[in-house]
Amino acid sequence: MAYPPDDISIADLAAYLLTSSSPRLLVGVVGAPGAGKSAVSRHLVAEINRRTSADTAILVPLDGFHYTRHYLDTQMPDPVKARRYRGAHWTFDKGAFSKCLGRLKRDDDVDCPEFDHRVHDPEEGKIKVRKDHRIVVVEGLWVFYPPWGLADEFDIKVLVRASEENLQERVVARHVAGGIEGAEEAALRRYLDNDKPNGDLVLSTLPQIDYVIDNNAFNNEW
Numbered sequence: 201m202a203y204p205p206d207d208i209s210i211a212d213l214a215a216y217l218l219t220s221s222s223p224r225l226l227v228g229v230v231g232a233p234g235a236g237k238s239a240v241s242r243h244l245v246a247e248i249n250r251r252t253s254a255d256t257a258i259l260v261p262l263d264g265f266h267y268t269r270h271y272l273d274t275q276m277p278d279p280v281k282a283r284r285y286r287g288a289h290w291t292f293d294k295g296a297f298s299k300c301l302g303r304l305k306r307d308d309d310v311d312c313p314e315f316d317h318r319v320h321d322p323e324e325g326k327i328k329v330r331k332d333h334r335i336v337v338v339e340g341l342w343v344f345y346p347p348w349g350l351a352d353e354f355d356i357k358v359l360v361r362a363s364e365e366n367l368q369e370r371v372v373a374r375h376v377a378g379g380i381e382g383a384e385e386a387a388l389r390r391y392l393d394n395d396k397p398n399g400d401l402v403l404s405t406l407p408q409i410d411y412v413i414d415n416n417a418f419n420n421e422w
Contacts, residue, residue, distance in 0.1 A: 207361075208411045210240065214247040217335055217356065218256075226304060226353060229339035230406070231360035232399030233287075233391075234370035236415035240360045241339040248335055258333040260304070262340020264313035264322045265297040285394050289342045301353045304329060304336055317378070341398060344407050351407045359409045362416050371395050 208216075217225060229244075231237045241259050248257035267275075269283070272291065276282035282291060296313075303310045314326035329336060344351040351357065362370075368391055374380075375387035 207414045210243050210247055210413065213358070213411055213413070214244055214251060217248060218251060220335075220355075222355065223334055224305065225335045225355050226301070227335060227337045227356045227358060228343045228351070228354035229337060229358045229360060230341065230344050230402060231362070231415070232367050232403055233341065233395040234367035234374070234399075235360040235362040236370075237339045237341070237360050240413055240415055241337050245335075245337055255330075255332055257335040257337060258327070258329055260300075260312050260327055260329065260336055260338045261315065262292065262297065262338065262343055263315035264327065265293045265300070266315060266322055267291055267293055268321045270321075287341070287394065288398060289345055289348070292342060294348050298348070298350055301338070301350060304338075305353065341402055344405075345402065346405050346407075357407060357410045359406065359412045360415050361412055362414075366416055367399065368396070 217227065227244075229237050229241045231240075238261065241261070245257040245259045249255055266286070267282075272282040272286065273279045285291065300310065300312055304312075308331035310329040311325040312327040312329060313322040313324050315321070316323045316326075338354070342348060343354070344357060368388070371391045372384055372387040375390055376382070376384055381387040381390055
């Protein structure tokens with residue numbers, strides 16, 4: 201995959217997206233675990249809405265399409281493995297995600313699920329995309345994953361990039377802070393066993409990216 205020659209700032213990307221005359225622009229944002237996809241996407245949406253003084257943009261994270269823990273426990277052949285590797289591409293409802301992208305392209309009003317971190321499961325219909333939301337930012341690890349065949353649904357493809365050192369530090373801290381692991385040693389094992397291989401797979405199979413945002417010094421927000 202060939203990167204564009206220069207990185208772009210969030211402000212410049214927001215300004216560029218606002219030049220589009222499309223009634224609904226789908227912007228996909230990808231990056232390895234810990235790169236800061238969610239933070240960058242939130243700031244991008246906020247910058248677009250600040251510039252327009254309206255709810256022009258909205259964020260739809262892929263996390264809302266996680267299979268529920270109940271599904272993992274009752275429908276997966278190895279529930280223990282499914283929980284351990286939650287976040288891998290096979291622990292997402294790709295079919296529901298695909299249908300949602302199709303509706304976002306086709307329909308004015310679309311209700312999308314949102315992941316509730318308090319209960320560690322998605323909540324249906326929590327995100328309300330409406331006609332005035334002409335820029336929809338969709339962020340997630342697997343949004344361009346080739347076997348899913350959905351990369352062409354996006355009008356703009358963005359990569360959030362960070363160093364391996366930052367990726368590891370951020371994900372380990374996140375696992376501990378979120379109660380996923382009780383100690384840094386266990387969190388590091390989880391990162392090396394699950395998060396890093398997922399990130400390596402995604403980065404090695406990217407389609408042509410339109411813009412790259414460097415997130416190595418983004419106030420440690422990820």
